[in-house]
Amino acid sequence: MTSPASSSEVKYLIESSEGNTFDVSGAALRQSNTFNAMFLNIGADGPIPFTDYNEATLKKVFEYCEHSVNEENYSGPKHQDDLSKWDLNFFNEMDQKMFIDVINASNFLDIERLTSYCCERIARMLRGKNTQEMIKVITLPTAEELEAKQKVEEKKAAAAKKVAEKAAETAEKTETLEELPVQQLVQTTRNKLTRKYLSFSNE
Amino acid sequence: MAANWSDLSTELKQNVVGRLDLMSRHSLRSTCRLNRFVVDFTEFFVPRVRVSVKDSEFLIMIHTGIDKFLRIEMRIGSGGKTIIRKLQNSYHAKDAIEKVLPSTPRYHAAQILCGLLSREKTLIGVMEWEFEGGIDVKNQADEQTSIQATIAKIVSLVNFFQKFSGKSQIFRANKLMTSWNLNLDMEACLKQMFVQEDLRKIERVGLMTSTTSLTPAASCDSYVPLSGMGIPCGTNSVLHEYDPMHWNMFMLVSCQTPGFGVLRFAQFNDTAKELWNSVKEPIEKISDKKYRKVCLVGTFNGRILMMHERSPCGYWVYGILEKNQRVFEDYRRLNFNSCGLGWLCKKCTDPFEYNYYQNLGRRVFLEPKWSGIWQSGVNHETKALSDKKNVAWKCYKEDEKMKKDSGENSGEGTMVQKMWGFGNQGVEDISQRMAESVKIN
Numbered sequence: 001m002t003s004p005a006s007s008s009e010v011k012y013l014i015e016s017s018e019g020n021t022f023d024v025s026g027a028a029l030r031q032s033n034t035f036n037a038m039f040l041n042i043g044a045d046g047p048i049p050f051t052d053y054n055e056a057t058l059k060k061v062f063e064y065c066e067h068s069v070n071e072e073n074y075s076g077p078k079h080q081d082d083l084s085k086w087d088l089n090f091f092n093e094m095d096q097k098m099f100i101d102v103i104n105a106s107n108f109l110d111i112e113r114l115t116s117y118c119c120e121r122i123a124r125m126l127r128g129k130n131t132q133e134m135i136k137v138i139t140l141p142t143a144e145e146l147e148a149k150q151k152v153e154e155k156k157a158a159a160a161k162k163v164a165e166k167a168a169e170t171a172e173k174t175e176t177l178e179e180l181p182v183q184q185l186v187q188t189t190r191n192k193l194t195r196k197y198l199s200f201s202n203e
Numbered sequence: 204m205a206a207n208w209s210d211l212s213t214e215l216k217q218n219v220v221g222r223l224d225l226m227s228r229h230s231l232r233s234t235c236r237l238n239r240f241v242v243d244f245t246e247f248f249v250p251r252v253r254v255s256v257k258d259s260e261f262l263i264m265i266h267t268g269i270d271k272f273l274r275i276e277m278r279i280g281s282g283g284k285t286i287i288r289k290l291q292n293s294y295h296a297k298d299a300i301e302k303v304l305p306s307t308p309r310y311h312a313a314q315i316l317c318g319l320l321s322r323e324k325t326l327i328g329v330m331e332w333e334f335e336g337g338i339d340v341k342n343q344a345d346e347q348t349s350i351q352a353t354i355a356k357i358v359s360l361v362n363f364f365q366k367f368s369g370k371s372q373i374f375r376a377n378k379l380m381t382s383w384n385l386n387l388d389m390e391a392c393l394k395q396m397f398v399q400e401d402l403r404k405i406e407r408v409g410l411m412t413s414t415t416s417l418t419p420a421a422s423c424d425s426y427v428p429l430s431g432m433g434i435p436c437g438t439n440s441v442l443h444e445y446d447p448m449h450w451n452m453f454m455l456v457s458c459q460t461p462g463f464g465v466l467r468f469a470q471f472n473d474t475a476k477e478l479w480n481s482v483k484e485p486i487e488k489i490s491d492k493k494y495r496k497v498c499l500v501g502t503f504n505g506r507i508l509m510m511h512e513r514s515p516c517g518y519w520v521y522g523i524l525e526k527n528q529r530v531f532e533d534y535r536r537l538n539f540n541s542c543g544l545g546w547l548c549k550k551c552t553d554p555f556e557y558n559y560y561q562n563l564g565r566r567v568f569l570e571p572k573w574s575g576i577w578q579s580g581v582n583h584e585t586k587a588l589s590d591k592k593n594v595a596w597k598c599y600k601e602d603e604k605m606k607k608d609s610g611e612n613s614g615e616g617t618m619v620q621k622m623w624g625f626g627n628q629g630v631e632d633i634s635q636r637m638a639e640s641v642k643i644n
Contacts, residue, residue, distance in 0.1 A: 100207040107215050119215065122208075123222035130623045131233040138208035138234065 012039075013047035014062070016055035021047045028065035033110035052108065057101040064090060064106075064114050091121060213241060220245040225267060226622035229319055246324050250555045252376075253331040254316065255573045256360065261312040262573050265319070269558045273625060275315060277308035285311050291625035294569045300625065309360070313367040321368050326401065327376040328555075331408075332393050333575045337384035350386065357392045364396060372398045382576045383409030383438070391432060405436045409578035410563055413444030417564045417602065420469055421445045422547055423453045427462035428534045437462070440578065443564050445474050457522025458504040463531045464522040469547045475518045482511050490540075499525075512543055516550060519543040 010026035029035050039048060050058055067086060094102065103118035125137055211219075220228060220242055232242040251266040263275040273291055280286040285304040288296075304311050320327060336353040340346050365371050375398045381390055390405050413420070421442040430436040438456070442449055445468070457464030468475040482496045489495050489512070496511040508528060510521040521543075523531045542551035546560045567574045 096207055100210050103211065103215060107212065115215075115218065119218040120222055122211075122219045126219070126223060126231060127227050128224075128621055128623055129227065129230060131230050134227075134230050135234050138238075 014058055015047040015049045015051060016058050017051045017053060018055055019051075020055045022055065022059065024062045025066060025069070027069045028062050031065045031068065031111050031113070033112070034108065050105075050109070053101065053105045057098065057105050060094065060098065060102050061105050061109065061111065061114065065111060068113060087117070091117070209237075216241045217245045221247075224622055225249065225265065225273070225319060226624055230623045243322055244324060246326070247322070248326050248328065249320065250328040251331065251559060252316075252320065252327050252329075253333070254312070255333040255575060256356070257335050257573070257575075259308055261308045262570075263312060263315055266555075266559070269555055273622065277304075277311055279308060283307070287311065289625050291622055309363060310367075313364050317364065317368040317373060321370065321373045323375075325375060327374060329378040329380050330374060330376040330397070331380040332385075333382045333573070334385060334389070335575055337382075337389065338386060339384035339575075350388075353385070354389055354392065357389050361392055361396055372396065374398070375401045377401060377403050379405045381405070381407050383407055383440075383578050384575065387432070387436075390436075394432060399433075402434060404434060405430075405432060407436075407438045408576055409438070409440045410567070410574075410576045411440060411442050411444075411578050412564050412567055413442075416443050418469070418561055419443055419547060419563070421449065422465075422467045422545070423449055423456060424465045424467070424545075425456045425460040425462060426465065426534070427460060428530055430461070441560065441563055450478075453520070453522060454500075454502065454507070457507055458502050458524065461527065461530075463524070463527055463534075465519055465543070466522070467519040467544050467547050468517055469544075471513065471518045478520070479511055479513065479518060482509070514543065516542050516548045517544045 011023040012026060012029050013021045014024050015021050035048070053061075067090070091099070099118070099121075103115065103122075106114040106118060126134060129137060208216075216238075220231065223231065225247070228242050228245075228247065232239045249265060249267060251264075253262070253264040253266070255262040255264075259279050261275075261277040263273075263277075265273040265275075267273070271292055274289070274294070276288040276290075277285050280303060285306060285308045286301060287304055288299045288301050290299045293299075334353055334357060336349045336356070338346055338350060340349045364373055373396045379390065379393060379397060379402060381393065385407060390407070394402065394405065419441050423440040423442060424437055426435065426437040428435050438460075440452070450466070453464055453466040471479075479496070482498050484496045484498050487495045487497070493512060493514045495513075498509050498511075500507045500509055504524065506525045508521075508523045508525060510523065512519055512521070521531065542548045544551065546552050546556050549557055563576070567577055
């Protein structure tokens, strides 16, 4: 689509999982080490497919890259208090699902600064918590919940078994009902044939 | 974040775990099997761990950074139960959490140390072991008995730890540090607990405090690059005040060691200048900023090569017996560019290491019960000793006041996050709980 010229004016087309395309500046895209390794030197003909991530996620990631283009060189994650207002807004306005999508996309694109900030944010949520609190944060089921879940499953299984047994009984009855006329038919036919044979032999 | 931790790749999880402190990692490790693997396979470095053993009491200090530590004290309470006191970044009882645990302090110490630090990917910078007894005796006649008792204690403890953890080599540490009252046999026993590939040095440290200063002024060391233990060994006497008698001590160390002795000065002060000027030999320039004077001195054990060296960092003297000169040359070839001042040099040493040694003297009054490193002998309370303590205490107060005035320690704008298990709950009244637990039994 574009030449690999290093001018910041160069725009690249990005393709999302929905098949939509949007453009991102070269300067922002160069923060991605994945992009640098794959396309920087050879250039890209047509949209660059990042089809594992949806448009909203990719736009969010590149919004961060566009913003941090003019910032000084990255020197490790900053303390939460050192984050700029823009950075804080950027993280706060994301819901949890979007946050996880952004961190995964950022990790795939190898954008060191964003990945580092996101990981630091998760680490902050986990720091100083005991196991139970941590389970709540990462929403793993507790032992009680697992037990309750198991009980519910057992009940469900028992109910399903009962239903299955009933169904089997009903099926058996239907089978006998269906079988009777056939047997009767066979018997009747046999009787008729016997009678016929006897009548022939008498003749 | 809810419900989505599992959506993160292992690489990202490890990135997050890499930012967690020791207790948070342990907490995350206990959530599920997958997280346990993630934590166990993430590298973790603990700069320093100190274990002090006294009778049946234990002190575990896990240093995670400058002025950042977890302090766990354990002692036997009534009914044979353990009273455990936990503190984070503080020595004051008011910040402590106390609990009663069912088993003995030894068992709980093993549980804590093995549970937290005995991992394939957890590396300890320095592991310090302090025992009472050893060669620290009032009467010389009791020395052998004391040594044997201490060895027996160490052997039993090491066996217990090995059985508890199910491993013979329990900890990964780069350096084993012991207190001055232990000897080579005891160190050999302790060495068995360490993964041999990671252990690079064994050092025995003693501390000599002063009535005038709280910061180390000099250090008198011996270093044996190739010891019988198979790794470099050494002794280290931290001097808070340089006295001419320390020169004799340095000569004695240099004469007796199979390696060589070093006397280092923190500053090129008047005493150091005097010593440098007393050598009437020509000055050699050995590198851009290093100068040297060499002289030979006769002793009872043969001639000693005294190598006085100066650099912008400071001043130090090597004392090498002529027969050990080759050992020194081999050592020098490998360490020519390193600063001769070691941990005394603020510029060249790791900041944590520098800070740790600078504050070693404070241990005497911050933890009077656990200052076995003090070479004057903590067991022998004398007037001189209590005078030193008083002076040290006064210096400490002045230091703290100065820090407060300069706003260094005001704590404004910073909030210390309490680690799991070390929350700020104050001292509990455990007497009732102890009584209850005794009744139940």
